[in-house]
Amino acid sequence: MAINKVVADVQEACQGIQSGMTLMLGGFGLCGIPENSIARLVELGVTDLTCISNNAGVDDFGLGLLLQGKQIKKMISSYVGENDEFERQMLSGELDVDLIPQGSLAERCRAGGAGIPAFFTPAGYGTEVGEGKEVRVFNGKPHILESALTADFAIVKAWKGDAAGNLVFQATARNFNPMMAMAGKITIAEVEELVPLGELDPNQIHTPGIFVQRIFQGKDYQKRIEQKTVRPKA
Amino acid sequence: MAINKVVADVQEACQGIQSGMTLMLGGFGLCGIPENSIARLVELGVTDLTCISNNAGVDDFGLGLLLQGKQIKKMISSYVGENDEFERQMLSGELDVDLIPQGSLAERCRAGGAGIPAFFTPAGYGTEVGEGKEVRVFNGKPHILESALTADFAIVKAWKGDAAGNLVFQATARNFNPMMAMAGKITIAEVEELVPLGELDPNQIHTPGIFVQRIFQGKDYQKRIEQKTVRPKA
Amino acid sequence: MLDKIGIAKRIAQELQNGYYVNLGIGIPTLVANYVPDNIEVEFQSENGVLGMGPFPFDGEENADLINAGKQTITAMPGAAFFDSATSFAMIRGQHVQLTVLGAMEVSQNGDIANWKIPGRMVKGMGGAMDLVASAENIIVAMMHTNKAGESKLLTDCSLPLTGVACVKKIVTNLATLEIHGGAFHLVERAPGVSVDEIVNATAGKLIVPPLVPEMQL
């Protein structure tokens, strides 16, 4: 029998999230972010969070909502533009920011989930990202040693999921979600559609359920578009 | 437009494979092995091969066919049972064998494809696998430094593929194939079914075409079962 | 004294609801037959499947669907297939709660040897080194003594190691033992086995508490 990961709602899913914790949140920009769980974090009012997320949302959506409430102590991201409140808090020193090359961020999350404590990458060598890090030359090219990232809770958003916690993502909404799901001590998955066990093709699972501890069907997804860019119909 | 990777047949696919080269071959036991390409390697008669493959086939199938012809100089594998000719050549010193923990083998192939020259893993620490390797303690636990593996040619077998080189695998026939596809300087994919471009759902690609240089539809797959294990019908 | 099935039944008592479990070849495989009815566990096979089911009915076997022992298997509803790197990410990342495997020797500090006998054909460690180095919870299933009657629970392993200081629990035909503080601790006697028999069959340091209950199977 499959292990049942279903929780009733976002309230139950977010139980145990406390001030001072480290959270990973999936998404790239506003694409593939766990909207329901972020709203719940606002309700819970937990503070002093360290958030590992590729971006920091916009002023009135995504992680921007947590920034508005000054719930975040530190952001670990690769790119944090598009957010005035972020800029204000960062420049005022209220918010600590650790900027990490995007590929290193993705790989460090995967490493955290995969039990690989450290790995060498060329990204950031010779830059301030490499300062204080071990340098080693492989095949004539200098690399720096990067360490794994993990989190107390990883919160991801998928397109479909089942009771066993198996997840399937849609298009580029996949992004950081699968690696973060691997790296959370507890991983919460919110899905657009919770399908009956056996409906997902076992060949086509992006995140096997072993990486997910709690799953629920989210609601009222806004799925905002940051840069609507279109061409006219011919 | 998609980049077209289709070659006419196994002969064209294997062009350039020469004696002395390092090859990666996908498969676990006889499951998911590139049957057509192995048969072609026998025909070509190339020798002094270094073969990176989780297993070495059985006497009369899989890599066992290359062992029969004494085409392999060195095997890099995690488990090489079920093969008498292998045992004979190994004990006589004709065949060099490098045994690697299965998870390290998989991760070293992935690392080779992902531009990660080395990573730390706990597997093999304190054993002969760890001899001569750098040891470092993370979170109180000793790890050893393992290096990336790459190959002149990686040869993989998929269930379906398209002209862009995108691959989809079936069940546990996936195994080492995706990582090896990443790690080949040239990657050859043989598929049971070559489908028209656009037929594969872009959400459901296991190996994106960027990792594949040549693809062809194989034929006459035997798909032998090593350990047929069944239960009686009730 | 337990037979192989008895050892498997005793280990099955260690299963807890929600466990992901990796079972090695041999006795460990039998554990899957004795999962308590009131819990849900999922079996992982390191060649790339989570949610392994029973063997297929004759004629329904699929060459593309095997376990790590290369046996044909089935997949349960909710199963997932994945590549070998992801599979060992699960193992190395400690997402698998319990690993059960056989051994040739275990030492009193938890070292295990189960892959190589010098002078004999070496088949390889397969996934065993990753499993023992990574798992938080490893149970060894084995006979207490080898075919020559010599103890397999030793002060130090004599064979090349598979992993260091990793075994926490052993279930043999004679006893259940735990390993901590550099010693074997006797926890239970197999039915009909005396403490003396266990002491005599154990070469490594063995701590025997005043009361040693008999296993309940």
Next chain:
Amino acid sequence: MLDKIGIAKRIAQELQNGYYVNLGIGIPTLVANYVPDNIEVEFQSENGVLGMGPFPFDGEENADLINAGKQTITAMPGAAFFDSATSFAMIRGQHVQLTVLGAMEVSQNGDIANWKIPGRMVKGMGGAMDLVASAENIIVAMMHTNKAGESKLLTDCSLPLTGVACVKKIVTNLATLEIHGGAFHLVERAPGVSVDEIVNATAGKLIVPPLVPEMQL
């Protein structure tokens, strides 16, 4: 002198059949509009798509399908979606044949600075550090001078670096240049631009061959 479109057109000449290409934000994005008809290339976006197509028709945009600039896009037949770790495995593993990106400064040994201006709000490097450290073939698309009229082709970068000794080719509004042996090498003049103008606009060491052809666009 070239405008942004001219720079994009010139860089498009560097595309070869079978190339996988990553285009940065700004001028590089425009390169996709000028792919020669007789070749096939595929565009990779580091947020997880290979085989990017044109922008969608109005009303057909999909919030789940964006590029690294967060713009709505489409996918071509034969496209593939994947996670961010796989995406950077492609980049770091040098499976992407050409990377085109903008820069604030480039030095004569190929250092590039394009992510941070001390004292100003820092938005982050995104994927730029991975791209420049990994790519075998990087082309920088930029204006030859900044808004103050100062050269962006320097002896040493003054801004915090994005990558070291990685840029091999630059296409500016004035010229095409290659970098090797610790110097900029003038390869082509933009239409109507004299060698002297290029020399005057280049602060770093510039090697000028006897004959400098004009670009053919």
